[in-house]
Amino acid sequence: MIIEKGYSISESLGILWKNKNLGAIATGLVATLFSTMGPGMIVFNAANSGNLTDAQAVSWLLGIYLIGGLATIFMSLRYRLPVVTAFTIPGAVMLAKILPNFTLSEAVGAYIVVGVVTLILTISGLMKKFVEHIPVPVMLGMVGGVLLSFGIGMFTAAIKMPQVYGFMVISFFGIMAFKSFAKKVPPIIVAIIVGIVALAASNLITPVPLSFEISKPVLALPTFSLRAILDISFPLFFLVIGVQNIQAVGVLMAANYKVPINAMYLVPAIGTFINSLFGAHPAVTAGPSTAICAGPSAGEKKEHRFIAAFAEGVFWVSFALLAKIIVESVKMVPKEFTAVLAGLAMFEVFKSAFQGAFAGRFRTGALVAFFVAVTNLSILNIGAPLWAIILGLLTSLIVEREDFKLNKTENGKLLETAK
Template structure:
């Protein structure tokens, strides 16, 4: 089977409509703000560095957000999971340095190669076997290390400007203390409202003239060169499978979901082909956005948190169509505003990841995976998350060999955080 069997889309849409709630929509909005305010600027910078025209740059944004949004809506309905399809942010950073050395058509060809290789490895079962045989604690140690910066960035912003970001955090936790109120008004909404009010009070919202304009695609034709494949395809491939997708798989495991591994690789691979047609770089399954949508801020019942991901998909499609005006509008608020919201939305995800990583078996491997992931260093063009899993596994194999025998016998206990 190409991808795992899921639910009927129409039935899922009916369930979504019956259980829609402000918390899920607000969480989807937070994830959207996180994935557009900074990353959108990174893509625009990469386009500028690569000598692309304004039309090509807008087409790039249109591709990654339109395909990402539609794919996210599909995945959330088919599997009823809070899983988000997006694009590689580190990949966009890398492309800002590499694109000036290649014709744009060569870059398009390199993007297609990434999609082909990812699809082949997934359809042959290689990808699923690799992911399924990674001990959950090691995976969660990696997730905790990757996401740690979101927590530290949140409190760094609060310490530097407590009158704005400190108030946002305080409002979030104070509202959580009143459980009855928190069920009616999600704490993340309180954080958003208090943050906007504080920014306005201190005149930190920058007015920018906006003009309504629907984004238009610009078709891109590929050419293939060995140099582009080596310099663009290879590092992008490792970013896709070893940095982005693996994060999202780990996040969903941490939340206790049954993960459709094939779908989480196949759908972005197909999205990569479509992205390339309009000059956009490869699609991925997004770790941080998935973490936000999988958090309790998306709803008390985790079986309905897919509504947050679906909401983000809707917001992404809207962003894609209005790419130019929204790229301008996100400049109105400081980047710290989004950083704080992302950290608050993922707070429970941190808790679950750490409990799952260090409460049972493979604790030494999980700890090594955590520290390696925190470094965020790339070795041989392979990102820290993949090295974190490899070195975590190696550590466990050396000092925790008994845990592997227990896992092989399927007797390993699932940490409470994953249940």
Template sequence: METGKHGLIEPGPGIGAGLRDLTGNINLKTASAGLVAAIFGCSGPALIVIGAADAGSLTNGQTVAWLLAIYGLGGLISLLMGLYYKVPITGAYSIPGAALVAGSLAVFPFDQAVGAFIMAGIIVLILGVTGLIGKVMRWLPMPIVMAMIAGALIRFGIGAVNAVSALPIVVGAAVVAFFLSMRFLKAVPPVLSALVVGLVAAAVMGSFGGSDAGIRFVLPEFTAPTFSIDAFLAIAIPLAILVVGAENAQATGVLLAEKYKAPVNAMTIISGVGGILAGFLGGHNANIAGPMTAICSSDQAGENRDGRYAATVVNGVLFAAFGIFAGAVVPLILMLPGPLIGAVAGLAMINVLVMAFQSAFSKAAGYQIGAFVALIIAMSNISILGISAPFWALLIGATVSMLVEKPAVSKDDGSASVGASSVA
């Protein structure tokens, strides 16, 4: 389907159809994938947000409002997109964006940062409404996008290996359980086996930690925005680029790797709306999330690709609940051993990484030099002008291919471009 024939937002089966088929698609595999994605998103990333709040000397109420905004709205995005399109399009927020904001809050008062959050959402919304992002994604060669995905997500695989050295017995037990379950327990999702065995091992070894979140159950405290040119340039523009050039681009590539049609315009528009609403609540953005989409769309969510959206729905419910009860839940979730959660998330992305590498470096698809450039830039995790590596991986990889390579197929055919897979 081409968006130009149907309006700005790509049509889908509809929320009614998603709800009707949901009960038949919620099973052990989809539920466990959604649970793992939620635990991943609510553990280490939450600590980054809390650290950013500490850097800005925010009150506990402002911190709780921030968490409510990004987790509550991120969960809502999962529910809306997952049910409407029946595709595992998962919402959350930009983790690099939280790190960007942490540095900015040392310079800007929080009310100006909140104004910048809203302006970032407006920028993303404009990019979606104009259809610009959809046009760019249809132009980008598929191998370069897949190479960016492989480079951006490989850190999770490497993190799983490093986690073994951090907690050898706990993480080692989880890894062994994952592969043994994959081989011998076809009815049990390997990622669930890894999580359960890892938690049992952590309990036996006494690896659960104390919480240093410093948040108590308090009501959210909302902050009135103040708009300034300096905050617009320093926060809003880089944050908007992170949302579309890192998170949404990663999620789009992951979905394409798993053979889904990615509604690029709708993903951008809802990320813009999510950013505006999150800003008014005091959060830096709510958008489509790359890593959580990767977990929910992977084979760990079940063999039935059409039913994996149920994992996103489960994740959305858990995310929203985490946001609503953030003041009470954060100290508990942060007691989980970080290396174990990182390892389980890395294991869940194995199939996504394999398919991304295969798509990126297939001789038939071409663009191999540009794909390699995109891979190493995404792996480098560099940040230039406040913009993270995935954006530069796509831009520089495509530029190199345009200079030195010819496509394996003609542009009229289009089968080597993202658009050929994202529209029907």
């Protein structure tokens, strides 16, 4: 089967409507703020570096957020999972340095190549086999290392400016202490309100002139250049399969969800083709945003946390249509505000990742994967998350061979039981 069987979208909509709640919507909003406030500016910077016109820059934003939002809505309803389709942020950073050397049409051709290769590997089944043969603790060690910076950023901001971000952290955990109250009033909502009030009291909200304008697409046609494929497609491909998508798979594994691996690669691959028509770079399954929506702030019941991802998809579509005005409006608050909210929303994901990575077998490989991921270094244009899995897996193969034997025996018993 090319793509995993899911649920009826109409039935999922019914479940969503019956179980809609403020916590899920607020968590979707937090994930949206995280993925738009900084990343939107990164894309604008990349567009300016590549000498794109304002219209082409807005079209780029329209593409990544519109297609990402629609794909997120589809995935959340089809699989009832808190999974978010987005775009590669490190890829946008890289493109800021590379785009000046190429025309937009050459870049678009390179984006399409990434989509084609990802699609072929997914349809062939090679991608799923690769992911399924990675020990889960090694995967979770990588996730813990990748997400660590969000926790550090949260507490760094809280310590540097306790009168704003410290109050946000204290209010979040303070509400968590009263479990019955926290079920009615999500801690993340309280943190947002406290943060906005504290920012206003500290005169840290900056007025910005806004102009209302609906985003318009600018059609981008591809040309295929070997140099662009080598310089753009090659590193972007490894960012997509080995840095971005693999994070989201690990996050859902940490939360004990059944992961539709093919769908999490296939849908972004299709999204990449559509993105390219807007002059936008490849779509991915987003690790951090998925982590935010998979946390308890999205709801007490795990099976209903897909509502947070659905809400983020709706917010993304709205952002896409109003990309220009929203990118300007997010300049009103400091970037630390979003960093703290993201860290708070992912707090339970940290706990699950570390518990899954270091509580059982493959702990040495998981620890190596964790440390490699923390470095955030790129070698041969391949990002740290993929190296973390490779080196963690090699470590386990060398020093934890018995764990592989036990794992294989248990899998065999499970298959016999299933028969």
